[in-house]
Amino acid sequence: DTGVSQNPRHKITKRGQNVTFRCDPISEHNRLYWYRQTLGQGPEFLTYFQNEAQLEKSRLLSDRFSAERPKGSFSTLEIQRTEQGDSAMYLCASSPPSLAGVDTDTQYFGPGTRLTVL
Amino acid sequence: AQKVTQAQTEISVVEKEDVTLDCVYETRDTTYYLFWYKQPPSGELVFLIRRNSFDEQNEISGRYSWNFQKSTSSFNFTITASQVVDSAVYFCALSETTSGTYKYIFGTGTRLKVLA
Numbered sequence: 226d227t228g229v230s231q232n233p234r235h236k237i238t239k240r241g242q243n244v245t246f247r248c249d250p251i252s253e254h255n256r257l258y259w260y261r262q263t264l265g266q267g268p269e270f271l272t273y274f275q276n277e278a279q280l281e282k283s284r285l286l287s288d289r290f291s292a293e294r295p296k297g298s299f300s301t302l303e304i305q306r307t308e309q310g311d312s313a314m315y316l317c318a319s320s321p322p323s324l325a326g327v328d329t330d331t332q333y334f335g336p337g338t339r340l341t342v343l
Numbered sequence: 344a345q346k347v348t349q350a351q352t353e354i355s356v357v358e359k360e361d362v363t364l365d366c367v368y369e370t371r372d373t374t375y376y377l378f379w380y381k382q383p384p385s386g387e388l389v390f391l392i393r394r395n396s397f398d399e400q401n402e403i404s405g406r407y408s409w410n411f412q413k414s415t416s417s418f419n420f421t422i423t424a425s426q427v428v429d430s431a432v433y434f435c436a437l438s439e440t441t442s443g444t445y446k447y448i449f450g451t452g453t454r455l456k457v458l459a
Contacts, residue, residue, distance in 0.1 A: 267449030281444050330376045330438050330445040334388035
């Protein structure tokens with residue numbers, strides 16, 4: 226059973242460019258989360274999907290950010306017109322559906338995508 | 344508001360010493376979950392333990408042990424006989440259950456350096 230994968234692992238871009246990150250959750254995990262982590266801080270919640278539905282978005286997710294999860298499988302996070310303040314590690318996590326005996330609240334994290342905006 | 348505080352920014356110990364990482368949380372939920380994750384230099388968050396608010400039993404897993412006390416809203420983590428491989432940033436997290444998303448609120452982390 227493979228874990229959560231994220232691509233690319235690193236992205237360097239110039240200010241004003243658009244970037245897109247991909248997350249592949251653990252198979253059969255219907256819950257998917259995006260977090261952002263800046264240097265010296267803990268991860269901060271960005272958005273949550275249950276299957277293909279985006280059910281919650283943080284105030285941190287400005288209009289330049291958009292996330293999708295077509296067909297309830299992989300997810301993409303796009304940042305338009307990147308700014309230097311967007312430089313961070315973007316983490317994806319998944320967790321299983323609510324079933325008897327399953328801890329649906331435990332999230333399993335991917336390796337992250339480190340974004341550097343020049 | 345929900346909050347997790349890890350007051351220790353960085354701790355350095357010599358190998359084989361015991362070390363305790365502190366975590367204090369705030370929540371209005373009666374049902375909640377607490378977690379510890381390890382983040383090695385590679386960056387991936389590794390799950391260590393989950394504890395629900397109704398289970399105050401302490402837990403031991405090898406060299407790791409956790410002390411959960413609702414009376415003081417604390418969920419502390421102790422590593423016994425530390426090893427160099429324990430060097431990492433450790434995060435405590437609170438999962439809020441009210442909205443049903445189970446999103447995490449993380450502390451700012453404690454960087455542990457174990458010196459040989």
